[in-house]
Amino acid sequence: MSIPDDVRERVRSPASTPGETSPAEHSREEHSQRINQLRAGVLGANDGIVSVAGMVIGVAAATPTLSAIAVAGTAALTAGALSMAMGEFVSVSTQKDTETAMLQRTRRDLAERPEKALEDLTVALEETGVPRDLARQAAERMTAHDGLDAHARVRLGMDEDTIASPMHAAIASLVAFTIGGLLPLLAALLVPGGWRILATMLAVVVGLALTGLISARLGQAAAGRATVRTIIGGLLAMGVTYAIGSLLGVAGV
Known part of the structure; x- marks a missing residue:
């Protein structure tokens, strides 16, 4: 029985040696990484806009003093970016540690319990709808080519070559x-x-419109829907901080 095209595509060995990534796969991995980094950057910028704007407007509603607004806004910007x-960094480090541990266990199983x-x-291939006999053939070919990569992609839903870097994520969030x-x-x-x-x-409206559009x-x-939703959320946050600032300003606190 021949292997269907969709299965054959997944187990086809490139001209390169086992363990190497084909140019097409490498291009897809780089594209996926760029998209994820850009998405994280957009979310970080959105948080920066709303957080600092809320602080600035709240203080401006309480007092018109420029120095107070400057101090509060700078403090919010610095503390928010570092936070x-x-x-x-902590989140991505935890994710990286988890993924690394999963890969290590898989590597150990491949070395010590290859049949299992x-x-x-x-079984993982069978769960995608591939018949048992074809799944076995595919599993054997994938294991012969690069067993760890096959288990990572099919069973664990991850790519061993694109594990996120905590430092890169932290810097991207800080800058955004x-x-x-x-x-x-x-x-x-x-x-x-x-x-x-x-x-x-x-x-804020202009900034949120851009982040909503990019997102x-x-x-x-x-x-349209994503942009409007983002703008409304930001305006609500500013409205709340403005009301609080106005109340504190009237109370003389």
Whole structure:
């Protein structure tokens, strides 16, 4: 019985030696990494816009003093960027440790219990709808080519060559949050008092519209709905902080 085209494509060995990545696979991996990094950057920028804008507008509602707004906005920008970077570093480190441990266990099974590993891979292929006999053939060929990579992709749903870097994720989040947060902060500092809050809100709307549009494009979703949802969320956050700032300002706290 011959192997169907969809299975054959998954087990076909490239001209390179086992363990090497074909040019097409390498290109897909790089594209996937870039998309994930860009998506994380968009989310970080969105957080920076909303967080810093909320702080700036809240303080501006309580007091018109430019120095207070500058101190509060800078503190929010610095603390938020560092917190975002540290959170991303810890999160991705945990993910990386988990994925590395899973790969190590799989590598050990391939070395110490090859028959069980082969059966596990066969069962995993069967669960995708491949008949038992073809799944066995495919599992044998995939194991002969690169067993660890086959188990990682089919059974674990991961790619051993694209495990995320905690440091890269942290730096990307730090930069994205800072860029996003600078937008409302500069608007609040550069525009005269009477127009400060309005200018900050306008800067936030523009920034959130861009992040919403980019996020929708990356997720191949409807751009209008995602953008409007993002803007409404940001405006609600600013409205709450403005109300709190106004109450504190009237109370003289």
